[in-house]
Amino acid sequence: MAQASWVGIRLIIGYRALAEGADPAFLGLLASSFALPALLLALTAGRTADKFGGTAVAFTGLLTAAAGTLTMLTLRGLPVLLIASAVIGLGHLMVMVGQQAFVAHISKGGSSDSAFGTLTAAASIGQLIGPPAVTIIASLGVAQGAQPDTSLGLVVCLCFSTLATPAYFFLRRTDARLREGRRSVAGPIKVTHVLKSPGLWRSLVVSGAVLVTVDLMYAFVPVWATEQNVSAAAVGLLLALRAAVSVLSRLGLSRLIHRFGRKAILVISMAAAVASLAALPFVGPWGAIAVMVGLGLGLGIPQPLTMAWVVSLTATANHGAVLGLRMTVNRLAQIALPLAVGSFAAPLGVLGIFWANAALLVGAIAVVGGSDAGEAGFSESSGDPL
CATH class of the missing domain: 1.20.1250.20 (MFS general substrate transporter like domains)
Incomplete structure (x- = not known):
């Protein structure tokens, strides 16, 4: 669900920017704003996942990405798009690092390849369902050949994020047990x-x-x-x-x-x-x-x-x-x-x-x-x- 929301936003934000009068140079800047948080803060996010648990980091990331999406939905203007996309990029970074850290911690002693295979398969499923769901719903009631309703598309992305959040409450006890085990074995x-x-x-x-x-x-x-x-x-x-x-x-x-x-x-x-x-x-x-x-x-x-x-x-x-x-x-x-x-x-x-x-x-x-x-x-x- 988190991956479906992410790829949906990456797709719909381009239409949003064009509707605001963006040029190709701005679209490139917009793409960079997504990647910048991961470049600067990925290691910090990983350290936080080791200390507080991957599920806590992923849950915080979901809330952060949802806040950026809500900002983009309620406010207009190209500067808002840049700020909101950076916030969403930060949230997605935390989700990815948190998920991967949880999988790495829970698969100790087993096949981490199989565990990571399952995680990345789920991400690929999200990439399959996100873009068509967002674009089809955003195009409902829109004249043929016209730009999609980006606000409706962003609402779909928020729904995906909302569906993803309950997983935290099921996994937090497991993550707490794993964290205690890591403390007893070795410190960072x-x-x-x-x-x-x-x-x-x-x-x-x-x-x-x-x-x-x-x-x-x-x-x-x-x-x-x-x-x-x-x-x-x-x-x-x-x-x-x-x-x-x-x-x-x-x-x-x-x-x-x-x-x-x-x-x-x-x-x-x-x-x-x-x-x-x-x-x-x-x-x-x-x-x-x-x-x-x-x-x-x-x-x-x-x-x-x-x-x-x-x-x-x-x-x-x-x-x-x-x-x-x-x-x-x-x-x-x-x-x-x-x-x-x-x-x-x-x-x-x-x-x-x-x-x-x-x-x-x-x-x-x-x-x-x-x-x-x-x-x-x-x-x-x-x-x-x-």
Whole structure:
């Protein structure tokens, strides 16, 4: 529900800004305002989750995001949009870090890959239901071809957030027990010590590369669609197919990992994404179906595995902090790498863009393949090295 609200807001705020007379430069600034809180405060949010529990941080994040949405709903003006989007971005950051920290803490001694697979599958389901629910309801009673009713769309997003909040009351006792257990085992250590964990930089690099690939796909698939004369409706269906495949790919992760090993699954899945990205510039809408299936597998599987890889390298008391660090690195990559890809590959058109992205993933595969920590941190009974 939180993810459905988030992607719904990300979609509807663009229409809101256009209705207020925004230009493309402002839309770029608006997108940056969402990402800025995560860049600055993700590590702090992770530390807070370690200290007070992931559910408390996630619940606070839901309330924060709802406050930003309500502000956007009741007040008008482009400056209000910037402030409200930053508040919503902060709330979403807290929700994500809180959820991930809770999963990391509760899956200690079990399969964290399976637990993170379930969490990310739920997020993908939210990405499936959020945009159509928001846009369809916002378009009710609106003339064909006219802009959607953004206020109605924001109300839908608030409803999603409201539906998500009761989970806190069911999970807080479990989180309190987990927090006591962490206190009895070990106290938190400095982040500089966490950064020295063997292999941690490799897991962070791979995580950033995969997340940036998802962002670049959403940003540049319209370029491919324009060149291939593919309609916007078809693009929406293709992206929905990718999200659906990602959901399905995450449901049986523990069995795949038990049979083939996490390192092998990471390499194979990212190789599928590389092949799909390399093929996309040459296919039409029907060929893109196979490409989106490949991207659904290639981008769906690595995300929960990199989360599990990160937490396997750190002590239980520092799982929230290292997940916050992971998000900080991801946001840095989301800001820097698209600019680099756009600058160096854009002159070659859609071929250069997607091939540059494929090359980025090839580099990530090399990082995984050359990593001793890739296997050591992936053992089925991995404990807490620190």
